Amino acid sequence: MPFPLMFSKRVRSIELSGIRKIFDMAQGDVINLGLGEPDFQPPxxxxxxxxxxxxxxxxxxxxxxxxxxxxxxxxxxxxxxxxxxxxxxxxxxxxxxxxxxxxxxxxxxxxxxxxxxxxxxxxxxxxxxxxxxxxxxxxxxxxxxxxxxxxxxxxxxxxxxxxxxxxxxxxxxxxxxxxxxxxxxxxxxxxxxxxxxxxxxxxxxxxxxxxxxxxxxxxxxxxxxxxxxxxxxxxxxxxxxxxxxxxxxxxxxxxxxxxxxxxxxxxxxxxxxxxTPDYINYMREKFQKRRNLMYSLLKNIKGVHPNLPKGAFYMFPKIDVENVVEVVKETVKRGVLCTPGEAFGENGKEHIRFSYAASEKNIKRGMEIFAEVMEKFT
Ligand SMILES: Cc1ncc(COP(=O)(O)O)c(C=O)c1O
CATH class of the missing domain: 3.40.640.10 (Type I PLP-dependent aspartate aminotransferase-like (Major domain))
Incomplete structure (x- = not known):
């Protein structure tokens, strides 16, 4: 930084999240299980x-x-x-x-x-x-x-x-x-x-x-x-x-x-x-099916410990691997976006976040690829 003193202590004290860099490793068509938003359009x-x-x-x-x-x-x-x-x-x-x-x-x-x-x-x-x-x-x-x-x-x-x-x-x-x-x-x-x-x-x-x-x-x-x-x-x-x-x-x-x-x-x-006050009911029904699907698939992957989430549209399983970021990088490289738990704080570092705001087809394929990656790391 050429003129560090120009910038306030305030702005220098905060950092942008590193997730972008990991997502940039994905090539071509990706399966996005990193989304923090519904994959639906508004009513x-x-x-x-x-x-x-x-x-x-x-x-x-x-x-x-x-x-x-x-x-x-x-x-x-x-x-x-x-x-x-x-x-x-x-x-x-x-x-x-x-x-x-x-x-x-x-x-x-x-x-x-x-x-x-x-x-x-x-x-x-x-x-x-x-x-x-x-x-x-x-x-x-x-x-x-x-x-x-x-x-x-x-x-x-x-x-x-x-x-x-x-x-x-x-x-x-x-x-x-x-x-x-x-x-x-x-x-x-x-x-x-x-x-x-x-x-x-x-x-x-x-x-x-x-x-x-x-x-x-x-x-x-x-x-x-x-x-x-x-x-x-x-x-x-x-x-x-x-x-x-x-x-x-x-x-x-x-x-x-x-x-x-x-x-x-x-x-x-x-x-x-x-x-359209009840639009969420339509999305909730879909999310619930996808949640059950992702949970049943994740639970059968070696070294992965999900619990069944009761709200929102995320899974945050604990992973039996020393370096979870490496697992995420490899998964992203293979075209499945997900987020290392440490992006959400020190206590998240043994976890990966998967969003199930994605189609059932993508969830199935994404979990297959993730299972292959876990096979390599465990
Ligand atoms: C827990 C939580 N709070 C706040 C926000 C931001 O919401 P908004 O789009 O209304 O700014 C998000 C978005 O992902 C979120 O997950």
Whole structure:
């Protein structure tokens, strides 16, 4: 780097993930089991609605917190979990913007934020960008990727400000029971912590209705998104639900970073909530079949220990091989994209993440190739 001092300490302290480099090793046609998004398109009616919005003139800046109608519909969607109004809702540019705006609104220099390891890639850098100190708490396959009470308690200090939770979980597919939610809420309550709950897979559970922090704790920022539920990751629309004063404060950072959400996409999101609210059921049915298929195939591969995930669309098996990254590189070289567990934190290093947001044909072929690779390494 020719002029390292030009760049802020902030930007120099964060690194881009190395996954790209591994994916670049793939040649020709690939089987993509590395995807972090549904392999479906948004509902056709909702795709049409984007253009409809554009034609109707939704091409200008909109209200910074989102269209009141959209905020109202989002509040209504969660009416079973609490008395929310549009004033509890901030529409964001994906869950991603909701996260950074939340952390910038709550975290001061040196404040500690607990986050899961393995966990989604945003939590650590976002905490650092906000000037906070990320403190990883482990989640283990033996414990179905649910944090242990002591592992959380041991990490809480007088500087701990917030705990980030993410269920259904990426990368593990873990989900929480009501008892687990209570355990975490009790810890937060006793220690006066904010809970930031990343629930972008809110209604992607296979064996039960959603298990959510929403309505279970006052100091909560609930983060969700249209990305997964309506297969519109590229449209970048998300939202937070939180107490009104949180929405006001987080709304300031949001205003000064993005001005407002994308008007024609908000228009389409209104149509999505009104006309295709059950789209996720269609995808869930497909994902469930693919989950069962991938699980049954993985379980028969030597040296691979999957557990049956109860949510999201990922498998995160433990692998009996010293160097898991080498296994991933070889698998990718043979045309099957997957992600080394260490991309999600130190505690993920004995694992590989496979996404089953892929066709059954690709899952079958992908697992055959992976089995050949494992044969070589074990
Ligand atoms: C756990 C988790 N949180 C947040 C996001 C980002 O969501 P969005 O597209 O709404 O920014 C993802 C995307 O993969 C995710 O898996």
């Amino acid at each position: 056709p009616r909702v795709m049409d609605a984007v253009y409809e919005g554009v034609k109707r003139g939704y091409n200008k800046y909109g209200p910074s917190k989102g269209f009141p109608e959209l905020r109202r519909l989002i509040a209504e969607k969660y009416k079973d979990y609490g008395d929310f109004t549009k004033d509890n809702v901030l529409v964001t540019v994906g869950a991603t913007e909701g996260f950074i705006a939340t952390l910038l609104s709550f975290v001061d220099k040196g404040d500690e934020v607990l986050y899961p390891d393995p966990g989604f890639v945003l939590y650590k850098p976002h905490t650092m960008i906000a000037g906070g100190k990320p403190v990883a708490y482990p989640i283990y396959q033996e414990n179905e990727f649910v944090p242990k009470q002591d592992d959380l308690l041991e990490r809480i200090t007088s500087k701990t400000k917030a705990i980030i939770v993410n269920y259904p979980n990426n990368p593990t597919g873990g989900v929480l029971s009501d008892e687990h939610i209570k355990m975490i809420v009790d810890i937060a309550e006793d220690n006066d912590l904010l809970i930031i709950s990343d629930e972008v897979y809110f209604n992607l559970l296979y064996d039960s209705p959603p298990k959510t922090f929403l309505g279970k704790y006052d100091k909560l920022v609930f983060i969700n998104s249209f990305s997964k539920e309506f297969a519109m990751t590229g449209w970048r629309l998300g939202y937070i639900i939180a107490p009104e004063e949180y929405v006001e404060q987080i709304g300031k950072i949001h205003y000064y970073t993005v001005a407002c959400p994308q008007s024609p996409i908000e228009y389409a999101a209104i149509v999505a909530l009104k006309e």
